[in-house]
Amino acid sequence: MRAPLNPLRRTGRRDPTVPPRIFVLPALAVYALVVLYPSAAGVVYAFTDWTGVGSFSFVGLANFHTLLGDDRAVHSIGNTLLLTVAVVVAQNLVGLLLALGVHTGIRSRALLRVVFFAPAVVSPVMVAFLWKYVYNPDSGAGLNGVLGAVGLGGLRQDWLGDPSLTLWSVAAMVVWQYAGYSMVIFLAGLQDVPPELQEAARIDGAGTWQRFRYVTWPLLAPALTVNLMLSTIGGLKLFDQVYAATDGGPGTASETLSTVLYKEAFVYGKFGYSTAVALVLALFVAAVSLVQLHYLRAREVAA
């Protein structure tokens, strides 16, 4: 007897090999207590004027009206989307190039894999502190110091202090930390590409680009799905790095939904409004993941 691979299949009769429900209860209890109940309560608070102390009343959609008129919050939605797109595109592109590079027979491949992946295991807050120094215009050993040392002094910038650059600087830092993560997932996908297919394509006269485009790339579809979903959800929820590197500044230049809702709650005590912002974030994440999952899975099947 085999395990049903299709989770939707109903067996109809009671199966004595199915463990009793008590097996799932502890996990369900702690999950309900820590995630389900607070999230549901959050949805309720989003429609109140709760300040964290005392009683509160339901205010309908007032928090959402406030949000639409709140320049900082509206601006933060744009920033969140921009940051997410930048991180998703760059992280996956760099990750793919690194994976293709270290998947080959070069001598240093084992070492390079470790090097490129290592930042992903370090705390994002610490990475943010390191990059704050790298970006600091006055730090001698920072990016500007290097640009000066190699004769590119003209490119020196105030990387985090210039409002038109901040968001991109934060994105670059996040990509630096997690490109290796994407690389590893792409490497897992590359290992599923049978060398025989490559060889056959080569014998048929396919060039490097053609072999990548028509043999490797379609077979990387599952790895791409996982990578895009993880980097998108991660990008939309990004908090630690922004908080530690810029705290949303200068001005509101790098304010994201995560930093806005944090400030509304713990700086201004507007718990109701803050959870409304969180609900907007949740809806973004849910909508984007559903669309991505639908589109990417369809693409996988087609490929």
Add this chain to the structure above:
Amino acid sequence: MSAATAGRVDADAERPAGRPATAGGRRRAGYGRYLLELVMIAAAVAFLFPVYALVTLALKSPAQIADSPLSPPTSPDFGNFGDAWSSASLGSALVNSAVITAASLLLLVVVGSTAAYYLARCASGLGYGLYVLFLLGIVLPFQLGMIPLYKLVDDLGWLGTYQGMILFYTGIQMPFTVFLYTGFARALPRDYAQAALIDGCDHRQAFTRVVFPLLRPVTGTVVILNAVFVWNDFFTPLLYLGGSGRETVPVAVFSFVGQYVSNYGLVFAGLVLAALPVLVVFLLLQRYVIKGFAGGLKG
């Protein structure tokens, strides 16, 4: 780039056994491979620059930093490390992080694997419904429940305690853990557990003696992924443990950096010390870490 495919024929840990390397492929690689090697090493050097800055400055006194920040430390000064260790209270932060991480991992493995075993076996309406309910937790941003949960932990009197953090991590990482375990458990043949049941085991014994040992590969993945997350998490411990004396490493480093913001040698020595444990563990286990990440995320 022609080396990208020719390289496949080189002996490689990942190459399935029994696939012989052919001389033809190696010949064709030629100079392309050396060029690629150079390009990749150059990329790695550029990539490592922030790490170079980190280590170099940690080994320099303020005078040396002011004098020549970019040059390699010719006369390394290790004093920063001792100072950083004591002023960031890294010793107790390491203990706090270790306790919280270990306990959360233990609970996640025990509770998550049993739940996943049920979900993998019970493919009927209830099992599938619960599975989808768990998956929902992967998508929900924790910020949505952040404030009600803070209130809940406060009401329990668990702010500033180990158990508050352990409860949080066990709950917040449960969806991902259940997801990984269920995917793996579905692919296990059920014959082993069935045989154990026929031989007179009850479900608990069949699970602990037969099924759980079979889940070992995915348990490795679960442990690695959750350990990296729990050890590095910053925001919740800042909120729940701030000022309690039970701060984890990222929180300790955060307040330490805030305090000594302009003394880069000292700050960077603190960052090196704080990142070292996780980097050492990573270097020791990197084969499994990379495999675990890849395997876990594929499933």
